[in-house]
Amino acid sequence: MNATLVEAVNDALQTAMAGNDRVVVYGEDVAETGGVFRATQGLKDEFGDDRVLDTPITEIAIAGSAVGLAMYGYRPVAEIQFSGFIPPTFNQLVSMASRIRWRTRGEMTAPMVIRAPYGGGVRALEHHSESLEAAYAHVPGLQVVIPSTPHDTKGMLLSAIEEPDPVLFLEPKRLYRSFREEIPDEEYTVPLGEAAVRKEGEDITVISWGSTMPDTLAAAETIEEERGVSTEVIDLRSISPLDKETIIESVKKTGKAVVVHEGPKSGGFAAELIATINEDALMHLEAPVHRVTGFDVPIPMLGMEDYYLPNPPRIEEGIKRALDLEGGV
């Protein structure tokens, strides 16, 4: 089928629920209306009230009950309406979900998925657009996954639901309906923890994920035309666990790298990637690794959010800086 990213979410949930009657979908407004982005539309009609539930406004209990439900033997796929409302779940994710297996020495597990639309650029209200994936990736035991295409979205969400450990599945809401792609009707999976090389190249590695992926690809192509260089573009897809090999191999080949992400710069996930490159490929580097990110401020309300978001010109300048061997940021 030809699907948008949000339709791929819907298709994945439908496929998972049809294939496994232990998959339960719930969250605020998911059942009756299909969620504010309609990601769960039609599921209640097909699978009934017991398996598709509207919950009260309580992110704490949505996350905490998913841990319990999963420990008991169900496969909860809970929706947090917007990434800005993940923070109340943080205690349950940190203190419970991520370490049940470890605490019980493998006796109990929490195979659960928490989905949330993340990122700015859709004129949402304040507190709706946060990109704090780096904070969640810092929690040992919690897998953090961010697809950027409809094809990956279906395949990775199905993987996440099959995954025996908890997954935070962040969906780039700016891309929910921005383009379509052909995806298989049947069940298929895309493994977690594997980056995708979106474009092969020789001169510089550009790494991104989720919401900034299309702009990153566009910028890389502009630079190729302008400079006559060839760019390799990597879509990280999984923030945690991290596919170090693909990154290191690429950097060894190109000798230069740029990381692009939407979250704030300091302590962002680019920092982890640059440290990884330094650890394993420093001697292959021909220039400092650059980053193009959001700024170290809360994502502004809609009046100024587009100033905050990395855009193709900013990404282009970042790539050029790395190419031109100018040190510093």
Add this chain to the structure above:
Amino acid sequence: MSQLDDQSLELGAPSGSIAECTLSEPEKTPQRYRIVDDEGNYDPDALPPLSNEELKELYRWMVLQQVIDVRMVKLQRRGEMGTYASGRGQEASMAGCAYALEDQDWLFPYGREATALLIQGMPLRDLLLYWRGVEDANKQRKNKVFPPAIAIGTHIPVGVGFSWGMSLDNSDAITTLYHGDGHPSTGEYQAGMNFASVIDAPALFYCQNNGYSISASFEQQTGAKTVAQKGIAYGLDGIRVDGNDILAVYDAVRTAREHVSKGNPTIVESVSYRLDAHTTNDDPSLYRDDEEVAQWEEKEPVSRFESFLKEFGLWDDIDEEAVREEANEQFDQAKEAADAYDSGGVEEMFKYLYDEMPAELERQLEAFEQFLEERPDAYDHIEHRPKG
């Protein structure tokens, strides 16, 4: 008597019957305090002490709320406003509460209560700026208004702490925490309510129970029959009031305010109905039927107040058309002022995060300004990027 025996009095008499030791919900839903009925009839002795001028003023606030809702939604449809949460159907609930408060009181809103903010002193221009996504609109300290709690429940413990400060200062001010019927489901609400009760905070929990939290009906939100009763377990009193009867709301909040100002945090549950969509992004036809909405249209608070004003003999004094015209003019002026407002350059994004801007943030700002100079084409992406 030993300490334990002293305490045993507080524990309640012992009983051998489980039934006698069982606490449960009231079988019947508690009543709603009401002064004016659906037809505008009332008991003259029950009227709160409001002058004719004040009654007319209440009417003007309700009409202004109607005008704001209609015009904000129109602006949103034209792309001149962000997502907006209409208060249609809740005019009495919003204005009646705010009107009952004192000048020194603080308001912690959650976003739907336009006229409550204006009664408090916030300019209409700033309300427009807020919904246009301009942070400057949150500069309302002078008007004793905290920024709206868009992340639900977040303002509750904060407002409780703020009112705690008031009581430590022996101030006679209170804080009013506006919220919806979905808010008590959050952990922050429950933690805040309990904390308020322990520190005797002068905090008024003002719940507009409008029947829905986006698509979730009140029954889907909680197993409890009312919001007012939620306080009981935490040691707070609760009052239920007919939220479409502005005089009852006014009276209930005035009474509650008295109680609150003596260090008794209280919940007022104003029972009303949201006639419009949750926000301009919402499609209510997916979760409620027209028949239900029509029933509530009948109980609509502005026409009920008009009926009252007729019964009371004040209606002939009021030129409805002029009131509406005036409200529309007020909106025109606010819109003009909002259009003319200079919300500053990119430095606005970096300012105010800290008392002094750290060096790294300054670097980021400078680099960004330089980038915008070098790449003016970036504005194409900033101004013209398709918006979700």
